[in-house]
Amino acid sequence: MKIIDKIALIYIKDGKILSTLSKGKDTYYLPGGKRENNETDEETLIRECKEELTIDINKDTIKYYGTFEAQAHGKSEGILVKMTCYTAEFNGEIKSSSEIQEVTWLNYCDMDKISPVDKIIFEDLHKKGLLS
Numbered sequence: 001m002k003i004i005d006k007i008a009l010i011y012i013k014d015g016k017i018l019s020t021l022s023k024g025k026d027t028y029y030l031p032g033g034k035r036e037n038n039e040t041d042e043e044t045l046i047r048e049c050k051e052e053l054t055i056d057i058n059k060d061t062i063k064y065y066g067t068f069e070a071q072a073h074g075k076s077e078g079i080l081v082k083m084t085c086y087t088a089e090f091n092g093e094i095k096s097s098s099e100i101q102e103v104t105w106l107n108y109c110d111m112d113k114i115s116p117v118d119k120i121i122f123e124d125l126h127k128k129g130l131l132s
Contacts, residue, residue: 004072004081007044008032009057009088010065010121015132016105017125018094019114020052023101027073028113030085030121045086053103054095061089066124073115083117107132 008030011018019028031052035044046057065085072081096103108126111119125131 002079003069004034004075004079006032006034006081006083007041007048008083008085008121009045009049010085010125011087011090012125012130013105015130016107017122017131018053019104019106019110019118020096020100021102021104022099025101027115028104028106028110028118029115030083030118032083041084041086045088049088049090052097052100054097055090055092058089058091061087063087066121068117068120068124070115070117070120073117081115081117083121085121 009032018031020031021028031049033048042062049055049057063086065087067084069080069082072079094103108122108131111122122131
């Protein structure tokens with residue numbers, strides 16, 4: 001069994017969660033991505049958010065939220081994605097980078113637009129009253 005190891009940012013405002021649509025994709029994902037070389041979770045989160053959203057994560061505010069696993073979207077059966085999620089504050093204005101087609105705010109009603117692992121995360125956030 002293959003596991004894709006990803007780090008993601010959970011950023012919620014007014015009951016909606018920040019999500020990204022990569023160029024050429026039809027599914028929204030939480031901001032983040034795969035670690036490079038021997039990066040820590042924090043280093044991956046900081047780099048990916050800078051690359052995708054042009055924001056600077058405030059390292060002192062990074063808090064572990066949870067780890068979620070599901071069938072990897074668009075991959076062969078049995079390839080799982082393990083998404084380790086963090087919340088954090090940041091400096092800068094959210095702007096989509098060259099690899100991101102769209103940045104948007106989604107809520108619980110947008111389940112049809114997101115990947116299987118994000119559905120599990122949305123359920124968790126909704127049950128906790130964080131996502132409207």
